[in-house]
Amino acid sequence: MQVAIDGPAGAGKSTIAKKLAAVYGMTYLDTGAMYRCIAHCVLNQGGNFENTDDIIRIAEKAAITFDGDRVFCNNKEVTEEIRTPLVSRHTSDVACIREVRELLVRQQKAYAKDHAVVMDGRDIGSVVLPDADFKFFLDADVLERARRRKKELDERGIVKSLEKIAQEINQRDDNDRNREEGPLIQMADAIVIDTTGKSIEQVCDAMRKYIDGAKA
Template sequence: MQIAIDGPAGAGKSTIAKKLAAVYGMTYLDTGAMYRCIAHCVLNQGDNFDDTDDIIRLAKEAEISFEGDRVFCNNKEVTKEIRTPLVSRHTSDVARIKEVRELLVIQQRKFAKDHSVVMDGRDIGSVVLPEADFKFFLDADVLERARRRKKELEERGIVKNLENLKNEIQQRDDNDRNRTEGPLVKVKDAIVIDTTGKSIKEVCDIMRSYIDGVKA
């Protein structure tokens, strides 16, 4: 079975995807972490996000793997490093590059071919897994998404101004929706869920009602 979950930053995709994967005994693949890995590589190689050719080279050389919630890139664990505000800010810079997306989409599709997966990102239902058994699009008010991100960062000891976070998320939304390659879109057959004001359990229950064929 394949479950595709799309939506903007802070809508709850990753948290919900992990919960669903655990419930159904499926494998969770965090596609966003893969793009974060490439952004992290660029930052380590001189912070030049204007050199498209070098970014493509780094993407070709990158060996990305997962062990549960742990993320590895080039045989080094980068689970915490790829979640910093700096990496978050530059992830859309690498995700917009056609060749980078093509390289990672090949890996994502290969993984989904060999496993039952819950996959989240921006273009899962539209590009990566267009034939997924279930497609969901999660969204939420931008202020609530900023509050969630602020709480998440504070739990890791990172303090960020709420208004700055809101502006960064809005900028990332614009980048994700307007890029040429794999933009953030709601596909026609996606089940749209507004997570504003809803708990993780409430959102999971709604999604499970569709997956299990029970009317919510």
């Protein structure tokens, strides 16, 4: 079984994807973490985000692996390092590059061939898993998404104002929706769920009703 979950930053995709994968005994593949790994590599290898060739070269050499919730890049755990505001800010800079997307999408498709997967991202239902058994599009208003992001940052001791976070989310939304390669798209056959004001459990229950109903 393949489950594709798309939506903008902060809509709850990753948390809910992990929970669904656990419920159904499937593998969760964090595609967003893969793009974050490339941005992290560029930052740590002295790359230039304005030099596309530089980013492609770094991406081609990056070895990204997962162990449960843990993320590794070039044999080093980067689970926490790829979640910093700096990496978040530059992730869309690498995600808009066609060669980088093609490289990572090939890896994602190859993995999905041999595993029951739950994947979340921006272009899972449109590009990575166009024939997925279930496609979901999760959304929430910007302020709610900013509050969730601030809570995450606060828990990690990173101080940033709610206004600044909302501003960054708006910018990322704009980048994700308007980039040429793998833009954020709400597919016509996707089940749309607004997560504003809903708990993780409520959203998961809503998604499980669709999945279990189809399996019955």
